[in-house]
Amino acid sequence: MKKVAVLGAGSWGTALSIVLADNGHDVRLWTHREEQANIINETHKNENYLEIMIPKKIKAYSNLEEAIKDVSAIVLVVPTKAIREVSGQLNNILDSFPTIIHASKGIEPGSLKRVSQMIDEEIEGYNYEDIVVLSGPSHAEEVALRQPTTVTVASINEEKSKIAQELFFNESFRVYTSNDVIGIELGGALKNIIALGAGISDGLGYGDNAKAALITRGLAEITRLGTSLGANPLSFLGLPGVGDLIVTCTSVHSRNWRAGNLLGKGKNLDEVLEQMGMVVEGVRTAKAAYQFAKEQDVEMPITSGIYQILFNDVKPREVVEQLMNRDKREEMDDLSTLLRNRYAQ
Ligand SMILES: NC(=O)C1=CN([C@@H]2O[C@H](COP(=O)(O)OP(=O)(O)OC[C@H]3O[C@@H](n4cnc5c(N)ncnc54)[C@H](OP(=O)(O)O)[C@@H]3O)[C@@H](O)[C@H]2O)C=CC1
């Protein structure tokens, strides 16, 4: 049994706490709101985020220092926009270096940093190579019901990814390892943009053909950007790539899909975000990926179209028309060059 602190008591933090508690660990679920910690401890529910009973042995904390005392692992699972703030708070109170596993999916606009890079910048003295990312097709709602789920944990330090695999692995939560931190983080972050697109497509009344096109061509542009940033292209064929694209683009559980669906039905971004009440990571990540694509000189037409819908009030149908009328091309042209170059080395 290990002592583990899960920081972030939203849907995903709660679901991951349940996996850890099922595995016999002493789980401390930290929220930045004292009232929420009291409610969780009294009722064993976290109703705004998940409609399930939380095992009684999971204890909620609102005091960060108490929550992380003597833990061997910290699971950081706040929205990407809060990663720096929470990591900064940790920096002030950590007196040892437990294994840090993050499960957040996003890229920071402006700096274009991935989550592990932000953690590294905020926590002094922590070895970047030891940070672990957990990602994959995993709706919190299904994980909390112990439905079969598969994820990947990646770290440059193999020993750390094995520690994370051991912590979470059980009969309904199968965990693979990888050393491709860049690919695993980018796959999880960038698929949220495509999920917004899939929701928009459904909101416009388009069918399965359009969604399959978005998933497949979305994967192509994720792979283009990802490999230009140093990811292994094969990672995008795995759980945090294709797997997570399927799960978020085809499910009403996905907040990104739901937000896109409302946009497709004619609501504007402010109205959508107000209605959602939970984090929609694809919005900020679309801003970051649009900027990244320009910097890296990588073609990302779907991401660019979604950026135009989100931030420039371009009508979704106009974007669809632009996408369908782009210059004719061979399907695999740049991807085959990319794979040839990589494996010729
Ligand atoms: N839900 C899912 O199925 C999955 C989510 N993820 C990823 O996990 C991350 C978290 O998502 P999820 O749990 O779903 O999000 P939710 O919106 O469900 O919950 C976010 C939680 O973080 C808290 N929070 C927000 N800002 C801060 C802050 N500055 N300090 C401390 N806590 C803060 C929120 O508190 P408050 O209640 O006050 O707003 C809330 O408890 C995202 O990056 C998401 O992409 C990954 C896989 C699956």
Ligand SMILES: O=C(CO)COP(=O)(O)O
């Ligand atoms: O990442 C997820 C499932 O793997 C959850 O996606 P949403 O944030 O769109 O709900």
